[in-house]
Each structure stands twice: as structure tokens, then as C-alpha cells.
Amino acid sequence: DAGVIQSPRHEVTEMGQEVTLRCKPISGHDYLFWYRQTMMRGLELLIYFNNNVPIDDSGMPEDRFSAKMPNASFSTLKIQPSEPRDSAVYFCASSLWRGSNQPQHFGDGTRLSIL
Amino acid sequence: ELKVEQNPLFLSMQEGKNYTIYCNYSTTSDRLYWYRQDPGKSLESLFVLLSNGAVKQEGRLMASLDTKARLSTLHITAAVHDLSATYFCAAIKAAGNKLTFGGGTRVLVKP
Numbered sequence: 001d002a003g004v005i006q007s008p009r010h011e012v013t014e015m016g017q018e019v020t021l022r023c024k025p026i027s028g029h030d031y032l033f034w035y036r037q038t039m040m041r042g043l044e045l046l047i048y049f050n051n052n053v054p055i056d057d058s059g060m061p062e063d064r065f066s067a068k069m070p071n072a073s074f075s076t077l078k079i080q081p082s083e084p085r086d087s088a089v090y091f092c093a094s095s096l097w098r099g100s101n102q103p104q105h106f107g108d109g110t111r112l113s114i115l
Numbered sequence: 116e117l118k119v120e121q122n123p124l125f126l127s128m129q130e131g132k133n134y135t136i137y138c139n140y141s142t143t144s145d146r147l148y149w150y151r152q153d154p155g156k157s158l159e160s161l162f163v164l165l166s167n168g169a170v171k172q173e174g175r176l177m178a179s180l181d182t183k184a185r186l187s188t189l190h191i192t193a194a195v196h197d198l199s200a201t202y203f204c205a206a207i208k209a210a211g212n213k214l215t216f217g218g219g220t221r222v223l224v225k226p
Binding site: 107 | 148156157212
């Protein structure tokens with residue numbers, strides 16, 4: 001089975017530019033999560049969706065961040081305008097419904113560098 | 116707010132010896148996860164612990180959960196170099212869906 005697929009794997013861009021990160025969850029998974037990992041703050045949940053609907057976006061740091069899930073097989077995380085402090089590894093994860101007792105499965109991440 | 120703390124943050128191991136990583140969480144949680152992350156890589160699920168007294172084992176790793184003490188442990192038996200990685204525990208509040216991660220324990224196994 002294909003796992004969670006993220007693109008791009010690496011992104012280097014200049015401050016002020018728009019950045020779009022993409023995620024394809026595992027087919028059949030009901031939940032999709034976006035995380036950010038930094039040395040200073042560790043792994044933080046930014047937002048999660050259930051059946052394509054955003055449920056909790058309390059972790060989204062600022063209005064510059066937005067996330068969408070237009071269908072069950074695709075989600076985007078957008079940063080506009082980007083700032084150097086947004087540099088991090090962004091992970092997407094997906095999981096089955098809660099009662100399945102299965103773990104969240106993580107993609108390989110997007111390493112984002114804002115210059 | 117659920118908080119998860121791991122200790123130690125760094126563990127230097129000698130091959131062949133046994134070690135334990137501790138994971139404490141602050142409020143009621145009904146499931147506890149352990150993940151492994153190699154440098155520059157994704158997070159790989161190791162264990163899902165669902166009930167008090169749950170114990171799971173895979174190879175040299177064994178995880179347990181004590182919900183009354185709000186404590187999970189990851190025990191490493193006879194450490195080998197391949198186990199060098201960062202290990203994370205994560206908890207979910209009862210009836211919730213949000214994973215809260217601990218800070219991670221970086222493990223380095225020396226020959």
C-alpha cells in the first residue's frame with residue numbers, strides 16, 4: 001500500500017513568497033493531520049481534518065497559514081507570505097477513524113527553508 | 116491541556132545493555148503511542164497502547180502503559196547500533212483525536 005505522499009520533499013524560497021505544501025493521505029483514511037517539527041518547539045499539530053472538514057485549527061500559528069482539503073485524496077498547506085521563522089519540516093499524517101485503534105501514519109515530510 | 120514529557124532527552128547506550136525511556140502525561144488519556152524517527156526521516160509507528168497494564172513487544176523493544184500513574188515506558192533490551200534513533204511518545208486525550216508529542220529521546224548506541 002502506498003503511504004502518505006507529500007510534495008515537495010524540499011523547498012527553498014525567499015521571504016515573502018507563497019509556499020504550498022501538498023499531501024495525499026492513505027486511501028480510506030478519515031483523518032488528515034498537518035504537523036510542524038522544529039528543534040525549538042518539537043512536533044506541533046497545526047490543523048486536522050475529518051472527512052475533508054477542518055475540525056481543529058487552533059495550532060495554526062498565524063493568518064499567514066491556511067489549509068484546505070478539497071477531496072478525500074488531497075490536502076494543501078499554504079503559507080503566504082512566508083517568513084524565515086516558518087523554516088521547519090512539515091509533516092502530513094493520516095489515520096482511520098478513532099475506533100480503529102490504529103496509529104497515525106506519517107509522510108516523509110517537506111523540509112522548508114525560507115531565506 | 117494535555118502535556119507530555121519524556122526523559123531522558125538523550126541516552127547514550129552501550130551495546131548489549133538494557134535501558135528505559137519514560138513518558139509522563141498530564142491528563143487522562145486513553146491511548147499512548149510510541150514512534151521512532153531516524154535523522155532526516157519520517158516517523159515510524161512502533162506501538163499503540165490502549166489500556167491500563169497494556170504491554171507490547173517487538174524485538175528488543177517493549178512498551179507498557181500505566182494509566183493510573185499516567186506513565187508509559189519503552190524498554191530496550193540488549194541495545195544494538197540499529198536502535199540509534201529518536202523515540203517519541205505521544206498521547207491523545209480521552210475521546211479526542213489530537214496527538215500531543217513528547218520532546219523525544221535521542222538514543223545513540225555505541226559499540
